[in-house]
Amino acid sequence: MTIPTEDRPLAREDHAHQEVHYSTCYMCACRCGIKVTTQDGALRFIQGTREHPINQGVLCAKGSAGIMKQLSPAKLRKPLRRRAGSERGANEFDEIEWEEALAIVEARLAHIRRTDPKRLAFFTGRDQMQALTGLWAQQFGTPNWAAHGGFCSVNMAAAGLYSIGYSFWEFGAPDWDRAKYFVMWGVAEDHSSNPIKIGLDKLKRRGAKFVSINPIRTGYSAIADDWIPIRPGTDGLLALAIVHVLLTEGSIDFEFLARYTNAPWLVIQAPGTAGDGLFARSDDGTPLVWDEGEGRIVAGITAQSQPSLFAQCTLADGRQARSVLALAAERYLDSQYAPEVVAAACGVPAATIRRLAREMAQVAFRETIELPIAWTDAWGRKHDKVVGRPVAMYAMRGISAHSNGFQTCRALHLIQMLLGALDGPGNFRARAPYPKPIPPQLRPNNVAAKANTPLARPPLGFPMGPEDLALDADGRALRIDKAYTWEAPLASHGLMHMVIANAAAGDPYPIDTLMLFMANMAWNSSMNTTGTRSMLAAKHDDGSYKIPFVIVADAFASETVAFADLVLPDTTYLERFDAISLLDRPISEPDAAADAIRHPIIALDRDVRPWQDVLVELAGRLGFPAFTKDDGTRKFAGYEDFIVRFERAPGIGFLAGWRGTDGKRSLVGAPNPGQWQAYKDNKAFFQFHLPDTIKWHRYANLGYLEFAKKVGFVGAVEPIVMQIYSEPLQKFRLAGQGLYDGPRPTDPADRARLTKYFDPLPFWYSPLEMQVTNGDAYPLHALTQRPMMMYHSWDAQNAWLRQIIADNAIYVNVATAAALGLADGDWAWVTSHTGQLRRRMRTMEGVEPNTVWTWNAIGKQSGAWGLAPDAPEATSGFLLNHLIAEHLPGSTPSGRRLTNSDPITGQAAWFDLRVRITRCVDGEEGIEPMFDTLASLPGAAPTVAALDWPAAPIPLEGTR
């Protein structure tokens, strides 16, 4: 039987009182388009913008919980000054007026800028406005600026930009519509949160194969067709074993290698001399190759030339030279890279490794895609079609958060180059304004700061060799984070994770003011969190703080706010203007350059100000040249005005859409006063679709390169030749060997590191912490993963999201736990070389047996984030960071502590952590470590028994 049915009248949605606004989500860095419905000015519904290039209408859990972010009790309300006599960290503040707050900052910064600009350290975390903060720092004249990239994924960014001209991190995306074989390395969520999810569905609908290489099977890996539980830190080995198989099988794209990579370039073979391992070049610096056709060495490549991939020849000066591919093939064909040899270390069976390699080859070379699109390459060759080798890869922090991440990521790019699977149909493709020359033609500032003068170059850039390091005359670091020193030469995102430790130690020099924007450095974004907190509060014998002044610009009551001397409260993403700019981390998709905006949708109910406005205000007060007229008066009324009128180069500003006085120009054009409105009218984003002919193989697509030059994406119309062999790395290595004619390190520790790690060809080495810790004492790898419904520390304040996850366990493989005598739910000690913590342990099947893990940033300090002191986040949630040290164990013979980072880029090595797990003796319960409960902030909202949303009773409008 089926039951009787009846229909009854129903109340309906009250559209009469509703308004619709379009903006950009800011619940994470993915930057999806949102359609915000308000009812009588209050938030009713936030959904995805159907037309938006990033999320195409969908919205993740965080985005859908945006209303609860706006309602958060943790919202800061007014500028705060640390109460006289109270200590940093106690969270005792007095509310002050903005005028007073700004006066304090102005006076302090003006003095610093007048005397010694580098004594201001300005570091930013999860922000999406590095173009502005970078400009601000450069104008201030301090080299001490960076965003979170150093502890995030600079390994991916740098490896990509030094190898293929774009990168896994932010500057590229898989061709979800055409890839037939997709390999994901070490990704749980990524910045491209929604695009990846949308993409995985597309792959599966088309029957493409999805391989996930990941020690843990959750989220994306849960739906992978092929889950490869690898042992953490060994992906480089696995990748090079795949390279080994491809080379043995001869399954590589010779034509691609000869045309688009430096495979044929001749490398000087003169061991022990200055030129060794550098490219043989003509007098004008053009790389030399052996031309099969002419049977001689020629400079550069033309449409006609037939460069030899396996050249071995004698140069005019009598020195020997070999082509890049000859060197590479020799290395990777060696049996040390045979699957059978690496299998044990990776925990991946040899047969599986061979299968992966052969499946990639099969799809790349026998299931090619051809698009009937004519294009011309940079050498003038006409092609009547675009050929795609539909193997796509994507990788993120599973690769980058290890101290061998840079070289491992290079190894992944090597596979892509061998397969000729880059920026073609079905490949990993570039997102405008990328690809860029390799590396991008932008050197980091490396001259000492001068009083009241902007830096000639931006603080961050891409060194070509030792001469580009940021060292003073006697070899000491110019930057507080020691980026661009011998310890981290290619630190193109800085080393934010070292700032507090170095500043507290006055090494390389003491600073005056630490200005943190949007980074929870006293908690989840620091290694050795407990230590970092004491450093923030550390004092000299005379009782003065080692870091004299700390300014925190935050929107919420985070753990870091407690350590501020001055708190500058920010607005939420629904209350301010923002530009998501092409000059920053772009939201472009491979087929279209794109940017977007935010604009105030909810009226302010607190005495807070958008940080962007504060920066522009300060820039005016401090008289930065770019922000003031010749007569010293302000150039810009505020951020809103700045975005419209500021031009980095003629016609190029923060927003690329609706430029030109008539608002009809795209990408380049005069400032347009109506630009904000134009964005609002166009659902808050701008998109410039590339014509088919310039969409593919952009590194060598003449039409594209000409276009890119015109719109300022690249400086010159030249092919972007991919670098299998990296000359900048070799230069540093020569410096290490004492052979470089240019700066050379004196400390033997640096020499050894440069010589070992700066291999111009990708190679694998055991992550640094594992090299120095005792594998028997700490047998397990300890990792964290992003929960899909939580953004770092900042979603615990979200009444809906915290109902889904409010604490985190440590997950252990069922068999491993059994072997350790642990049962599901037992209390366990997790011990690393720096410390130990206590937490309940849960068992699971889907994790590699040598790996334990937990969710990232769930644990909170009691009293933070507007939560009750006994909130589970504080009483049973925990941070793995307590076990991760910012320095490697031990010190160099010269007594230096080395940073726990990638020796090449300075990327924080979060995932190198090794631990042991032991069962707690009965009665040992409760989490360790625990922290004091924070005092509640002035005007903090009282705890409520029930959530009051929607505040107003829902008006009924008629019935149906």
Add this chain to the structure above:
Amino acid sequence: MKPAFSVLLFTVLSGAGLGALAIIALLDLAALVGMIAPLAPPRLQARAAAIALLLVVAGLCASTLHLANPKNAWRSWTRWRTSWLSREAVLSLAFMPVAVGLVACWWWDVAPTMRVLFAVATLLLAWMILVCTAMIYASLKPIRQWHTRHVPANFLLYGHASGALLVVVVLRSDGYEAASLVPLVWLVWLLFVAAAIGKLLYWRFLRSDKGAITLEQAIGVPRGVRPPPTPDAPASIMAARLFDMGHAGGTFLTREFVINVAARNRTWIVVLMWSFGFVLPMVWLALGLARWQGAVLAMLACMIGMLAERWLFFADARHTVRLYHGEPTT
């Protein structure tokens, strides 16, 4: 299932009340047609019946305590066509005047015909209500421990056993001499033995996993929700386990369905049920219905024992929702 005290109280009190009324009505009819000697003088019967009726009313009041929105309780009279709970509500409503009528008949010792009419109506309604109450549980397919004929059978038995005891207790404390109660006492013995057997049979039924559903079935492992079978891990032996509940704290579902009773506590309740619910009352009977204080204590003990029985009835019920919260089988 969560044993909500108000519900335990309701089913136990009204069960006993209805059982008692059914018993007196039945015996009175038997006496009227001359099958047996009258149980007791009409006025005594009226008093006993009135007290039983009070228990029923008390039970109904208790039941409303467990409503989250009692102001709509009156609506529960509307869906008697499909809902056992509604039927129970409707019949209870009808039952009140009828039962009161019967009490009146005895009190004023009215003409037998009237008395027969009311007795029959009371008897039938009492039985129907007992069945309805039982069917509220027995009709729930998601709870295999309830979805069985054992449930109505047992509810009838417990109702009548505790009800019969109630009658004895009331008459006795009313000073009615023990000797004339002997036949009724035999009936009580009979009913309690039957009830005990009923309980044991029910427990045997619980132990069999007949109709049990597994977590694997619940999430569709047999329908292909599993990794591709490999030689060493064929589909048949693929076990499923909960990895994460998807919510941090408790929810309505965990509070209502996912209560886990420690085996030790359960044993105590079982002991309580047998000792208070069965042994103590029997002892009192065996002691020849000593004194009215004894009577009251025996009844109290019985009620406590019955509450324990009802608590077990809930605690032992495993709803399919528990599968989705990680329980391997119902």
Add this chain to the structure above:
Amino acid sequence: MKLGLVIDLDTCVGCQACATACKEWNGASAISGPLADLDPYGADPSGVWFNRVRHYEVGAYPASKTVNFPMSCLHCEDAACVTVCPTGASYKRADGIVLVDQDKCMGCNLCAWACPYGARELDEVSGCMKKCTLCVDRVYDERLPVDERQPACVLACPTHARHFGDFDDPMSAVSILSAERGGFGLLEQLDYKPVNRYLPPRAVPVVAMDADAQEAERVTPLAALSRLMARARDALSR
């Protein structure tokens, strides 16, 4: 009509977007909202959700699969939750949607007991039973853009693992999808005839090696190198 959802377990990554979007839409919906959230910033936050996403593991390492499993009302054809309801608050519409009339519910929980799937949750603030409405106030709202007349969870789902439609119409997208992919209903043995369909994971795609793509014989590195150089020569001379 038989309106319901298809949920694709092959693409569900367990992101909780559907659950949250549901909470957001229905929390302020005129027919189901507000949805209680108790102790929202305290020790035991707990609220009413119409859709909960759970996570399971099937099989043993390394042949184990993590299964993300969203559950909301399946709008059963034989919805005992409706027949057991004494007040008539619970009812089934002609289009198959099962609703609770908030003005009639007395909060007795019986319907929740009768639901095998835990799709009903009592709102402790209003004292009334609440459940998935299949977003009846979206799907029929002709003042919404046509492509937005979909349940909030379906619109939000980033992997498009959720589809809404009429299972009575054999030609509807959901009917076809379910037929093609072997969609099944939960706990069918209880015979509630649930309308929502779950799609099991697709078969793993096989990359078929071409017949002539034999595995190259393993030789010494040197031999392999010369073999490679030979290949390069004729590849580039072409």
